[in-house]
Amino acid sequence: MPAIESLSHLLSMKKLSNERIMHLFATAKHMEETDRLPSYQGRFAANLFLEPSTRTKSSFHIAERRLGMDVLHLDDAASSVTKGESLYDTLKTLESIGVDLAVVRQSETGILQECTKGLNLSIVNAGDGCGEHPTQSLLDLYTIHEHFKSFKGLEVTIAGDLKHSRVARSNAHALKQLGANVTFVTKPEWQDPTLTDQYITMDEAVDRCDALMLLRIQHERHEQGASVLSYLDQFGLTKEREARMGEHSIILHPAPVNRGVEIDSDLVESSKSRIFTQMKNGVTVRMAVIDALMKGEL
Template sequence: MKHLLSMKQLTNDKIHHLFKIAKDLENGDLSWQAEGKFAANLFLEPSTRTKSSFHIAERKLGLDVLHLDGMDSSLTKGESLHDTLKTLEAIGADVAVVRQSEVGILDSCAENLNLSLINAGDGCGEHPTQSLLDLYTIQEQFEEFEGLHVAIAGDLKHSRVARSNAHALQQLGARVSFVTKPEWKDSTFSHRYITMDEAVEQCDVLMLLRIQHERHEQKTSASSYLKDHGLTKERESRMKDDAIILHPAPVNRGVEIDAELVESEKSRIFRQMTNGVTIRMAIIQALLKGEL
């Protein structure tokens, strides 16, 4: 396996292999270094966590890093994404990390690439590296996925995070439920829909999603969303004692979650960010070593 474009590419064994590499890295094993290799990060949509954590992950592994956005590249002159990636390959890039808005385009680009291509988010399609860091964070808490109840709550219709996680969690043996407004339901999902009040009392993991205002024609009222569909302090008080709260961030405090809960005892939101560097190091190492 040369590329990571979708969670559907990964068997449970491959997921756990990545977790093993990540744990070794977390314990200080930096014996493998990619000195002399180059990473190209091409981010055509805004990003703080994913872009920064890839950069840090790449540098920790010894790669030289080239950063590009839409204004830096010849995409502004009409060049195709495929030709941009072929150019990066031709000048010596060994791995390319790409975030862009067109669902599925990376699949066709990957067919003729010798470098390793990593999907850092493709519109409303998938976000496999976010999914892996979420799964790694869940495993830290519970060790096993079998029998866990994970509720994914928020803007499902526009969420690549929900799409990647719902597939992977079910494959690993977890039970997945969704919480959302009626207009944000997605007919491509076959999972059960429950209310937020049901979710907080039943779930082991509550995975909140950002409201993606930039993809909406009509804005959602922040105060009404928190009251009707978000995680308020009162709802958090009804969660299981060992339940945890996840969010891919950026967090709209006071919208998806009460501001005081972002750094609460149950929250693993900033732990997810820490794990993001480690799991992305594991992905890059596995791909460049041919271990996936």
């Protein structure tokens, strides 16, 4: 396999080697344990969120501020994209006024790949439609690695609205690359042949998985409203199913969580749950990503 060139952007997990992933984890771990963080005072980050976000947007903001960066926040109401300006021209504007890093969430899958051509600022994909969400994947992987210390032979099941999930797409690729065995649970109409053919039932999943990653139903990406009637009983994690999971097993969810739909409400903060640990880890992992981009070491 040819060497992958040094990255100026983080757009996809497919560009990250295992060595780079583990290096980011080592950086994140160091940042957790030190009082002396790198400082990027005088450097500017712009968070351009053209779709709603709570965790990702807030997490990046805290990560940027902890690293001493000045932060601009732009959403669809504040961006000239609503006036017909192209995303590329918006990013070129940010570059021209001195922004060093742009964190972008928007609804068009794959558009950021084209936007990077001719730009001299770093871009992080914070979610592109049904495409990818690499920093969410990295924090998920970091949380799994914290618990199991290795991915080799790990049984991971991703369950939920696979067809519309950028999180599933990023995680499926990275987990397989790192040596995990990945299976999937979903409704037949949400299967995605470009992602996998390794489908099992939720009852099979809880009996075999080391890590169970649940996903919400992405109603905003469905042409017609998706029914949630009996979803928990058929495809979700009930208390009865959770009781069959191994004592070592963990539950993950990128959130927002629809309690009582993909997971019984009582399990969100159960002993197996790492959902809020994922959120905590998101800040540290994103600090590591920013640090690597600012140093040109990603």
